[in-house]
Amino acid sequence: xxxxxxxxxxxxxxxxxxxxxxxxxxxxxxxxxxxxxxxxxxxxxxxxxxxxxxxxxxxxxxxxxxxxxxxxxxxxxxxxxxxxxxxxxxxxxxxxxxxxxxxxxxxxxxxxxxxxx
Amino acid sequence: xxxxxxxxxxxxxxxxxxxxxxxxxxxxxxxxxxxxxxxxxxxxxxxxxxxxxxxxxxxxxxxxxxxxxxxxxxxxxxxxxxxxxxxxxxxxxxxxxxxxxxxxxxxxxxxxxxxxx
Numbered sequence: 531x532x533x534x535x536x537x538x539x540x541x542x543x544x545x546x547x548x549x550x551x552x553x554x555x556x557x558x559x560x561x562x563x564x565x566x567x568x569x570x571x572x573x574x575x576x577x578x579x580x581x582x583x584x585x586x587x588x589x590x591x592x593x594x595x596x597x598x599x600x601x602x603x604x605x606x607x608x609x610x611x612x613x614x615x616x617x618x619x620x621x622x623x624x625x626x627x628x629x630x631x632x633x634x635x636x637x638x639x640x641x642x643x644x645x646x647x
Numbered sequence: 648x649x650x651x652x653x654x655x656x657x658x659x660x661x662x663x664x665x666x667x668x669x670x671x672x673x674x675x676x677x678x679x680x681x682x683x684x685x686x687x688x689x690x691x692x693x694x695x696x697x698x699x700x701x702x703x704x705x706x707x708x709x710x711x712x713x714x715x716x717x718x719x720x721x722x723x724x725x726x727x728x729x730x731x732x733x734x735x736x737x738x739x740x741x742x743x744x745x746x747x748x749x750x751x752x753x754x755x756x757x758x759x760x761x762x763x764x
Contacts, residue, residue, distance in 0.1 A: 533715070533723075534715050534716070534717055534721050534722075534723050535721060535722045535723065536718075536720060536721045537720050537721070537722065538720055553722075554698075554722060554723075554724050555696075555724065556696045556698045556724050556744060557676075557695055557696050557727075557746070559674075561698070561722065561724070578674055579672075579673050579674050581673045581678070583742075585720075598650070598651050599651070600651055601653075603653060603654050603655055603702075604651050604652060604653045604654070605651075605652045605654065605670075605671060605678065606650075606651050606652065606671075607671050607672065607673050607678070610674075625700075627673060627744070629674070
């Protein structure tokens with residue numbers, strides 16, 4: 531990664547939901563932006579924590595025993611193995627970090643193809 | 648990490664410069680906030696990339712062959728092994744990610760003690 535990454539600029543380049551775009555690499559992790567709206571699927575990642583940072587909007591992260599709500603400037607790390615379901619009642623913009631190749635649904639068969647912008 | 652992290656709240660809890668506070672953990676990495684002002688030391692990290700995301704202010708990251716300037720909402724990853732010097736002409740607030748235990752100066756002898764809030 532050799533240039534400055536402006537997240538608003540990257541987010542202006544696409545409109546689809548639940549399809550993360552990798553904007554930088556950090557030690558084998560993808561730094562990603564994504565737009566989300568509505569309910570995602572319940573899933574977990576056996577091998578990695580799941581980092582969420584809200585840039586715009588308000589995101590609920592439902593877990594089996596509780597729900598956390600993230601507003602802009604707030605972050606949450608879902609520990610590995612913990613089932614969760616992100617729910618966005620409006621369009622939400624997120625910064626995500628996951629090891630490169632992590633399926634966003636927890637399952638390679640249903641995962642969105644990883645895109646780079 | 649089991650609760651929502653509000654970065655503005657975390658940043659309101661300290662005023663010193665160049666002393667990162669870990670606010671969350673992600674796969675053995677510290678997610679940190681820091682306030683900086685002035686010139687840091689030239690350094691590099693042989694074993695890790697160095698992630699910078701600007702929350703407030705404008706940060707120059709000088710490298711031997713060029714300088715990048717980061718404004719709020721912009722990020723940059725200094726590749727491992729690349730010498731760099733952060734320079735903040737005003738107070739700048741940053742989100743940083745580094746493997747837990749990484750010395751912020753690249754040298755354990757001169758590094759700031761890692762604090763957790």
